[in-house]
Structure formats: structure tokens, C-alpha cells
Amino acid sequence: MSKLPRHPRLATLTGIAAAAALAATLAAQPATAAPKPPGHDFSIEQVLSAPFPSDLVAAGQGGRVAWVYDQGGSRNVWIAGPGANSAYAARPITSYVGDDGYDLGELNWAPDGRQLVYSRGGSLEGGGPVNALSRPSGGVGQEVWAASLDGAPRRIGPGHTAAVSPRGDVVAYILADQIWIAPLAAGDPPTQLIHDRGRSEGVTWSPDGGRLAFVSRRGDHSLIGVYDFAAKALVWLGPSVDRDMSPVWSPDGRSLAYVRLAAGQARPFADSREAQPWSLWIADAATGAARSVWTANPGxxxxxxxxxxDQTLMWTADGRLVFPWERSGWMQLYAVAAAGGPATRLTHGDFEVFSATLSGDRKRIVYSANQDDIDHRHVWTLGVGDAAPRPLTQGPTIEDNPVVASDGQVMALHSDWRKPIHPVWLAGSTRLVDLAPAAMPADFPDARFSEPKPVIFTSPDGQTIHGQLFLPRNGRPARGPAILFFHGGPTRQMLLGWHPMDAYTYMYGLNQYLADEGYVVLSVNYRGGSGYGLDFREALKFGPAGGSEVNDILGAAQYLRGRPDVDPKRIGIWGGSYGGLMTALGLARASDLLAAGVDYAGVHDWSTIGAGLGPGSAPGAAELARASSPMGTIDKWTSPVLLIHADDDRNVPFSQTVELVEALRQRHVEFEQLILPDEIHDLLRGESWLRFFHAADDFFARHLQPGQPPAAHR
Structure with a gap:
């Protein structure tokens, strides 16, 4: 989900001087920061003013890394590399200006480490052109661009998910679900490389650039193909009725390994603790002959x-395949020899591994995990021949999405409860060096936040639930209002600090703002989320199969009601996407406990959602799905609600909010609405986030603090 109306204006970088000027502009730009409201330590504009980094990726040469910075809806590509005195110098290499509604991401370096390609326009969610600014000329589709360290970006053509050949001459990418190819330098026009009957994705070059592997999705099955440029021929790897995915090349480029899922895997939001076991396969890239090298145990x-x-399967220099497996009930890393045999466990303990990557020489894995600290994430490393992993970071901080630069240095995204997520160099276990310190706005209010506290409570059915409690920094004299927050996903985990995903970092910021406004805020990591093991994520009777997650709403509400600083008659609830569903579910089940709610893009009726997300065709499934939904107990809904939805949402159909509004009107339940025309689920514009958050603040002030208008209006 995620990003911020001004008049859009696109500009391309014309030189290093322009890049330096933009860096200085970012450093000195509290133009997005409104004056703080009277009686308030900071504004919503200020709390959203920090640039958000994503797509951290390492180059194959030069020790450089690149990432995307999104500041108020203006997205640009930044790079950092070694400079004088072992320091890193960072700067943007694009200069797009304005809250323009253009998504940007999918960075991929050329082998020389001096050029990279990226996708811009449309949405990384997919679904075709996006017109978030409601331009009379219509929506904008995704395009592939190339940028260099010392020149202006160049448009390659329409498409997305580009990958540069190891030879550095051409780039392969996806357009209309087909593979196209174009020269990296200006020259011949793009051409369609393969006419695939399926939907092509996941293009992966062989180490020598002579072959290109890809996944062909064909509805009820998927295949992995390899195109040979010299032979101009296509080979399918061990084709079957199953779903093949995540191809990875062997170091010598002769073979590929991939994941095979048995046909008929479970539907989304269904219990997926067990299934027909999945397996790892290796195939000859020239002939397609394939063999199974490992199969998961039942259970x-x-x-x-x-x-x-992105990296699910990694082929190391010593001939092993490294992969994630939940045999222990926790997401851990394992390895198996490419020749086959039993799997060896590489990580040990009751914790989750979240992201992992392999160094360019294939001799080292770095990964993030919540080992020994379930409310944070830290980076660990494991080299070929190491007896055990060792931590690269520790303490009350969050590090995620690590990468290994070509010179062996490790970079990651880092935050704590004060400072938002930003790219850093892991120079030592206690020394993290900010790669772009000048990008942080000078008036960012990090010294005025409330440190969230870990909370554990028990839901009515006995499930243990973790959360983060935000208290007013300066306290308050008596019982006052409180707010419950539920994240989306649902396979997410809120942390004791700024989150490494954009929507959740913004929502963390709003929770900080609400606490500063005098609310007690409880952010709830409900069942179905990640971070707490397989059984917690794959909760029984969850979603359309019974709505067991309502217990966590009730448990959280009872926890707040039991606090001496909370007025039990003034408890609100808010969330987005699945958190919007949780908001609606709480109001439809427990309006006696919850006085008001703000529901962004929630699912309201599992039986009508469609798009493969609903209950399926089993007898009684549709009836159970509706009973598990907010619409199942709509007659119990009496509390007021603010409904917010983007009407070009490609994740949660807009019809879900239309259906709910019809039902609320029939029952004369108070509701307000904020509809964002032409926006998508993961809001592209900074202004959209501001409208969302200001509307929520205003709504809660009127319903939970009567007689006290919201801070923005005081």
C-alpha cells in the first residue's frame, strides 16, 4: 500500500550539478511541512516529510548501491559509492519533481556498475495505466528507463521489470505479459523476443548472457522456459501440471534450479499449514531434462x-541450494547439495527470517531476522564454511533488506523508534553510517516522539497477541481517549520503530501523531500476521473460514478498557486494507466497545469479493464467508465510521465499500466518506496520504474528544 496536489512537472537530470542541486533541495525542504498546530508538538506534514527508501540494490562493480527515495510523492533514483577517506557519497541520478502520481522502482544495475534500469509510471501493483492526478489526457502506463552516473535518463520503451544482460549490451523486460528486448544504449527499437501463450515474468539472465530464463504462468500451471540466443530456440524445463517458479542459475550457467509447487495449492486466506509437499528441481539449460533434488516432508x-x-532460492559457490523452509514451525534457512540429499538447517531458533541475499561471489548470505528480539529486525551473515551465522547489527533498532556490495561491504535499511527508515552502511556491529544524511528534513520532529512499549495480551480464545503501545509523551491528567490500530496484509508485523514498508512507516507516523495529540494508541499484531511462526500466520478459522481474528480485536479492546488512563467509552479503531477489514469487523461485532472507526479500503463481504480471494466452491463456503465478514453482523453495527477508499484500487474492489455504504444507509448508521478518485490501493500521491490522515484525525477528534476540535483546526 502506499505514497503524497500540486501541479506535476517532470524534469530529467542534465548533469552532476543538477543532482547536487536536488540533494541540497531535499536537505533544506520543509516545504512539505505545515506549521505545527497550536497545542501540538508537530504536524502531520512534518511526520510524513522524511523520504522513504525502497529497492536497495548493489552493483556488480564499483562498490555502489542504489535505491529509490520517495519524498512527498516525488520519486527519484539515488546512488552511493565509496569516496574519500572510506566514506560514502550519495546523490540522486534522476530529478523528477512534484507529487506526480508516478510510481518508480524495480532497479537493476548494468554489469559495469555505472548504469541501471528502472520502471516508472503506472503502478508496481500492476493492472495497467494509472491516472492518480486525473489528467484529462488519461492514465500513464509503465515505462523502462535507463540512467547513468553522468548523463540524463533515457526512455527505453513501455514495459517493466527490466534486467540488463551480463554482457551489458541489451535489456530484457516485460510488456503486456510478454518478453521484449532492447539495446541498453540508444539504437535499434525494442522487439518482442518470445511470443508466449502464457504470462511471462521473472526474466533471469545466465551468467554469460547467452541464455534467458523466465516463468510462464498458464492459469492452472506454470512452466520455466530458457531462450538460447545463439540457437534462437526455446526449451521448457521438465514441464508438468504443477507450478514452477523462482528459477536461479548455477555458477557455470549450465543448469537452473527452481521451486515446484504441487497443483491445487490452497486459496489465499485459507489455512496453509500443510499441503502436498513442495520440492526443488534442477534442469539442464540446454536440453530441459529435469530431476528432483529435494522434497519437503509432510506436515x-x-x-x-x-x-x-525477491530471492527465494540461492545457488552458492560450493554447490548448495539455500532456501526458506518452515519445517520447525518458523521461517528458517536450509541448504541442500545440488546433487541431492537431506537438507541441512542453517539457522536455529524460534524466530523468522524475512529477507536474504547472496553476495556476488556466491560465498556469503546476509539476511534479516527477529532472532533474540521479536519486536525488531537485525542483519545476520553466514559465509561458506562458517559454523554458524553471526549478527551484524543489534540493539533497539530495525535493519532489513540487506545487500552485499561488490567490495564486500553490507548495506541495509535502518531505523529506530525516532529516526525513520534510511539506507546505511554496516561498518561494524555498533557503527551504522547513514548513506544520505542530508536527505532528512531539518525540521523532522524525531526528538518529540513517544517511544512505543511492547505489550502482550491474551485474546478471549487464548491466543497470545503482541502489540506496541504509544503513550502521550507528556502524560495526561485523567482518563482519556484511546485508539486501536490494525495493519494490513495480513502477513505483516508492526515493529517497535519505523517500518521498512512504505504504508506502514506512514501509519507508524500517524500513530506517533495521535499519541502526541493525547490518545493512548495500541498497534496490534493480530493472528494471520508474520513474525510469530507458522501456526500464528496460518491461523485456524481465519478470514472467510470463520473470522477468528475478531478475538484479537476483542482482546485488544479489553486490554485498553482495563488501563487506568483510558476512558472505556472513548475507544476508536483504525486500519487499512486487511486493517480496514479489522476495523469494520470490530464495529460490526463490538460497537458496544468501540465508539468510532476509520476504515481504509477494507474487505466487508468475503462472499462477494471475487478475484480468487473469496471462499471457493465447497458446500457452505459462501455462507460461512459472509458470516465471517463485517456484513455478516451488520445489524449489530451502531458506531460511526469514516470510510476511505481509492476508486482505482486493484487489490480490494471498490465495490466492497459501495456494498457497505448501502447496508449502513439502510440501517441509519452514521458514516462519512472520503473517496480518492483515480488513486490506487497503495496510494501514489503524498497528498492522498495527507488527506487520509487529516480526515482520520478530524473524525477521531469529533467522536472521541467532543468539544475539542482536531489539532489542525485549533
């Missing part, structure tokens, strides 16, 4: 679940 871990990062 826990038999259903495949990937890491949060």
Missing part, C-alpha cells in the same frame, strides 16, 4: 511460503 513446512525479499 509443517509442506506448504511453501517465500521470504519477503
Amino acid at each position: 509443517p513446512g509442506s506448504a511453501f511460503h517465500p521470504l519477503e525479499s
Whole structure:
């Protein structure tokens, strides 16, 4: 989900001087920061003013890394590399200006480490062109661009998910679900490389650039193909009725390994603790002949679940395949020899691995995990021949999405409860060096936040639930209002600090703002989320199969009601996406406990959602799905609600909010609405986030603090 109306204006970088000027502009730009409201320590504009980094990626040469910075809806590519005195110098290499509604991401370096390609326009969610600014000329589709360290960006053509050949001459990418190819330098026009009957994705070059592997999705099955440029021929790897995915090349480029999921895997939001066991296969790239090298055991871990990062399968220099497996009930890393045999466990303990990557020489894995600290994430490393992993970071901080630069240095995204997520160099276990310190706005209010506290409570059915409690920094004299927050996903985990995903970092910021406004805020990591093991994530009777997550709403509300600083008659609830569902579910089940709610893009009726997310066709499934939904107990809903939804949402159908409004009107339940025309689920514009958050603040002030208008209006 995620990003911030001004008049859009696009500009391309014309030289290093322009890049330096933009860096200085970012450093000195509290133009996005409104004056703080009277009686308030900071404004919503200020709390959203820090640039958000994503797509951290390492170059194959030069020790450089790149990432995307989104500041108020203006997205640009930044790079950092070694400079004088072992310091890193960072700067943008694009200069797009304005809250323009253009998504940007999918960075991929050229082998020389001096050029990279990226996708811009449309949405990384997919679904075709986006017109978040409601331009009369219509929506903008995704395009592939190339940028260099010392020149202006160049448009390659329409498409996305580009990958540069190891030879550095051409780039392959996806357009209309087909593979296209174009020269990296200006020259011949793009051409379609393969006419695939399926939907092509996941293009992966062989180490020598002579072949290109890809996944062909064909509805009820998927295949992995390899195109040979010299032979101009296509080979399918061990084709079957199953779903093949995540191809990775061997170091010598002769073979590929991939994941195979048995046909008929479970539907989303269904219990996936067990399934027909998944397996790892290796195939000859020239002939397509394939063999199974490992199969998961029945029971826990038999259903495949990937890491949060792009790399699910890694082929190391010593001939092993490293992969995630939940055999122990926790997401851990294992390895198996490419020749086959039993899997060896590489990580040990009751914790989750979230992202992992392999160094360019294939001799080292770095990963993030919540080992020994379930409310934070830290980076660990494991080299070929190491007896055990060792931590690279520690303490009350968050590090995620690590990468290994070509010179062996490790970079990651880092935050704590004060300072938002930003790229750093892991110079030592206690020394993290900010790669772009000048990008942080000078008036960012990090010294005025409330340190969230870990909270554990028990839901009515006995489930243990973790949360983060935000208290007013300066206290308050008597019982006052409180607010529950539920994240989306649902496979997410809120942390004791700024989150490494954009929407949740913004929502963490709003929780900080609400606490500063005098609310007690409890952020709830409800069942179905990540971070607490397989059984917690794959909760029984969850979602359309019974709505067991309502217990966590009730448990959280009772926890707040029991606090001496909370007025039990003034408890609100808010969340987005699945958190919007949780908001609606709480109001439909427990309006006696919850006085008001703000529901962004929630699911309201599982039986009508469609798009493969609903209950399926089993007898009684549709009836159970509706009974598990907010619409199932709509007659119990009496509390007022603010409904917010983007009407070009490609994740949660807009019809879900239309259906709910019809039902609330029939029952004369008070509701307000904020509809964002032409926006998408993961809001592209900074202004959209500001409208969302200001509307929520205003709504809660009127319903939970009667007689006290919201801070923005005082």
C-alpha cells in the first residue's frame, strides 16, 4: 500500500550539478511541512516529510548501491559509492519533481556498475495505466528507463521489470505479459523476443548472457522456459501440471534450479499449514531434462511460503541450494547439495527470517531476522564454511533488506523508534553510517516522539497477541481517549520503530501523531500476521473460514478498557486494507466497545469479493464467508465510521465499500466518506496520504474528544 496536489512537472537530470542541486533541495525542504498546530508538538506534514527508501540494490562493480527515495510523492533514483577517506557519497541520478502520481522502482544495475534500469509510471501493483492526478489526457502506463552516473535518463520503451544482460549490451523486460528486448544504449527499437501463450515474468539472465530464463504462468500451471540466443530456440524445463517458479542459475550457467509447487495449492486466506509437499528441481539449460533434488516432508513446512525479499532460492559457490523452509514451525534457512540429499538447517531458533541475499561471489548470505528480539529486525551473515551465522547489527533498532556490495561491504535499511527508515552502511556491529544524511528534513520532529512499549495480551480464545503501545509523551491528567490500530496484509508485523514498508512507516507516523495529540494508541499484531511462526500466520478459522481474528480485536479492546488512563467509552479503531477489514469487523461485532472507526479500503463481504480471494466452491463456503465478514453482523453495527477508499484500487474492489455504504444507509448508521478518485490501493500521491490522515484525525477528534476540535483546526 502506499505514497503524497500540486501541479506535476517532470524534469530529467542534465548533469552532476543538477543532482547536487536536488540533494541540497531535499536537505533544506520543509516545504512539505505545515506549521505545527497550536497545542501540538508537530504536524502531520512534518511526520510524513522524511523520504522513504525502497529497492536497495548493489552493483556488480564499483562498490555502489542504489535505491529509490520517495519524498512527498516525488520519486527519484539515488546512488552511493565509496569516496574519500572510506566514506560514502550519495546523490540522486534522476530529478523528477512534484507529487506526480508516478510510481518508480524495480532497479537493476548494468554489469559495469555505472548504469541501471528502472520502471516508472503506472503502478508496481500492476493492472495497467494509472491516472492518480486525473489528467484529462488519461492514465500513464509503465515505462523502462535507463540512467547513468553522468548523463540524463533515457526512455527505453513501455514495459517493466527490466534486467540488463551480463554482457551489458541489451535489456530484457516485460510488456503486456510478454518478453521484449532492447539495446541498453540508444539504437535499434525494442522487439518482442518470445511470443508466449502464457504470462511471462521473472526474466533471469545466465551468467554469460547467452541464455534467458523466465516463468510462464498458464492459469492452472506454470512452466520455466530458457531462450538460447545463439540457437534462437526455446526449451521448457521438465514441464508438468504443477507450478514452477523462482528459477536461479548455477555458477557455470549450465543448469537452473527452481521451486515446484504441487497443483491445487490452497486459496489465499485459507489455512496453509500443510499441503502436498513442495520440492526443488534442477534442469539442464540446454536440453530441459529435469530431476528432483529435494522434497519437503509432510506436515509443517509442506506448504511453501517465500521470504519477503525477491530471492527465494540461492545457488552458492560450493554447490548448495539455500532456501526458506518452515519445517520447525518458523521461517528458517536450509541448504541442500545440488546433487541431492537431506537438507541441512542453517539457522536455529524460534524466530523468522524475512529477507536474504547472496553476495556476488556466491560465498556469503546476509539476511534479516527477529532472532533474540521479536519486536525488531537485525542483519545476520553466514559465509561458506562458517559454523554458524553471526549478527551484524543489534540493539533497539530495525535493519532489513540487506545487500552485499561488490567490495564486500553490507548495506541495509535502518531505523529506530525516532529516526525513520534510511539506507546505511554496516561498518561494524555498533557503527551504522547513514548513506544520505542530508536527505532528512531539518525540521523532522524525531526528538518529540513517544517511544512505543511492547505489550502482550491474551485474546478471549487464548491466543497470545503482541502489540506496541504509544503513550502521550507528556502524560495526561485523567482518563482519556484511546485508539486501536490494525495493519494490513495480513502477513505483516508492526515493529517497535519505523517500518521498512512504505504504508506502514506512514501509519507508524500517524500513530506517533495521535499519541502526541493525547490518545493512548495500541498497534496490534493480530493472528494471520508474520513474525510469530507458522501456526500464528496460518491461523485456524481465519478470514472467510470463520473470522477468528475478531478475538484479537476483542482482546485488544479489553486490554485498553482495563488501563487506568483510558476512558472505556472513548475507544476508536483504525486500519487499512486487511486493517480496514479489522476495523469494520470490530464495529460490526463490538460497537458496544468501540465508539468510532476509520476504515481504509477494507474487505466487508468475503462472499462477494471475487478475484480468487473469496471462499471457493465447497458446500457452505459462501455462507460461512459472509458470516465471517463485517456484513455478516451488520445489524449489530451502531458506531460511526469514516470510510476511505481509492476508486482505482486493484487489490480490494471498490465495490466492497459501495456494498457497505448501502447496508449502513439502510440501517441509519452514521458514516462519512472520503473517496480518492483515480488513486490506487497503495496510494501514489503524498497528498492522498495527507488527506487520509487529516480526515482520520478530524473524525477521531469529533467522536472521541467532543468539544475539542482536531489539532489542525485549533
